[in-house]
Ligand SMILES: Nc1ncnc2c1ncn2[C@@H]1O[C@H](COP(=O)(O)OP(=O)(O)OP(=O)(O)O)[C@@H](O)[C@H]1O
């Protein structure tokens with residue numbers, strides 16, 4: 001059964017995913033039969049207590065981790081069957097990453113940081129830098145292109161990271177705690193940018209967060225506990241709050 | 250991509266300098282010590298360059314040029330009569346003592362050559378006349394001797410000056426350029442008969458017979474024939490002949506086998522290698538660990554392990570080339586001082602820097618492999634757990 005209410009096209013779909021870490025007695029089942037759909041053009045937030053498996057699920061959807069069993073289909077491609085080199089190529093072409101700690105390379109300029117995904121895709125350096133500057137303009141940091149990330153505030157750095165996640169126009173952006181290191185107003189700026197990204201570009205944006213200040217930006221909120229999705233709530237601002245219960249298969 | 254690699258490298262100034270300094274020292278130790286070793290080995294064969302002759306005939310057991318085991322006087326004639334031999338001349342070579350005016354003694358390498366042909370005369374005369382050697386009690390000395398045998402400190406012997414070898418007068422009639430001997434003493438040439446007078450008498454005094462082949466016969470061919478007919482040992486000089494037929498190589502191998510010289514220099518070279526490996530590998534690994542977050546993020550963003558490996562290789566090889574360049578530059582400075590001083594021995598055949606470069610590249614390769622091993626094990630999902 002589809003786990004989403006409307007007719008939006010599907011970006012990523014997972015079915016019966018399991019993932020465990022460790023061996024033998026120390027084996028820890030982290031994801032238990034997780035099924036979830038992420039749609040194009042929406043912001044899906046994944047919330048839940050610490051250690052419940054949010055990051056693990058996000059990693060699997062983003063193609064950085066493989067499930068033990070179950071299926072992940074992203075943009076028509078079966079990630080669970082890909083070899084690791086194919087997954088690498090998939091990530092390069094389809095996923096923009098935003099990390100809690102930004103992970104901008106400190107020894108190169110902001111523009112060069114933003115250009116990295118293009119360089120990975122094999123774009124010529126001069127072309128990549130030009131595109132990177134344009135994208136920095138979209139997040140309001142055109143004038144900081146030449147600075148190193150260390151000279152920018154946390155909020156500005158996360159905006160650079162957003163530019164980096166968007167520069168190669170991936171159909172999906174995944175974010176793990178993008179606002180955790182930011183104050184409220186910077187968090188809002190970042191979320192406004194991400195909301196714009198999702199709506200204008202028809203992109204899927206998946207956000208793992210603890211930060212209840214930003215829940216209002218979600219189109220849907222999936223709540224996890226102990227390795228399961230316990231509910232998916234349609235939370236689109238202004239659409240009223242009707243809850244959609246979803247049970248694991 | 251490689252620009253990114255280089256920028257990451259230069260961005261971490263402390264580690265970058267540490268790497269360069271480590272590789273610099275490794276290069277310097279290896280190249281400098283290997284060159285001094287080669288220089289020392291070259292000194293062992295100086296007599297062969299100072300006393301030029303295509304063929305050296307010596308006593309059967311002799312393996313190196315600084316060792317003399319005298320022949321019978323009749324052996325000159327025996328060598329001369331071998332077919333393929335154009336000429337054969339007697340040669341005296343021995344270490345003798347010169348007494349200076351202040352009563353101190355200096356050792357010299359005394360060379361006695363045939364008076365008529367002057368075969369074995371120094372190849373480069375600087376002053377004076379070689380033919381004057383035929384006058385009574387005359388010698389030709391090398392440049393080192395002009396200072397070493399001077400009666401006054403800091404002075405120099407000139408043509409016409411005199412000194413005594415074993416209490417017999419020697420008058421300088423020529424000054425020549427010569428390579429320094431292994432024992433450090435200067436070279437003094439005189440004619441064969443007078444060399445025998447200068448030396449304490451012994452039953453046999455002929456150190457060697459130097460010879461040349463007739464036109465159209467290779468020295469090696471003639472030497473083999475001499476050896477076959479006379480039973481003496483005949484070596485060639487220059488570049489021809491195997492290690493046991495070429496006197497220079499035979500001499501060098503003798504020193505390699507019979508002295509601790511290669512071991513002591515080899516040890517330093519190995520220390521250089523170990524210093525390089527230790528500093529480069531440990532610093533580079535620390536560099537990779539420091540950057541693991543960013544390298545991991547690159548991996549998550551879809552950079553293949555191959556390209557990451559190539560980046561690490563570029564970084565390691567870059568510091569390798571810079572360290573090597575600086576090390577070679579420093580060695581060149583050392584070499585200039587050594588060559589001006591004629592001390593310590595220094596000789597850098599192309600194989601030394603080439604070999605050192607290979608060693609540095611190997612060190613960098615090892616260091617890069619260590620980093621590659623680390624980054625290959627890094628799961629891209631780890632990037633969310635920093
Ligand atoms: N590589 C790993 N090896 C072993 N255990 C792991 C690994 N990755 C995650 N885990 C474990 O899996 C569980 C779920 O981790 P996960 O990071 O997905 O939780 P989370 O919901 O993101 O928590 P948080 O909100 O604290 O970030 C945790 O108990 C964690 O210790």
Ligand SMILES: [Mg+2]
Nearest residue numbers: 054055056176
């Ligand atoms: Mg997490």
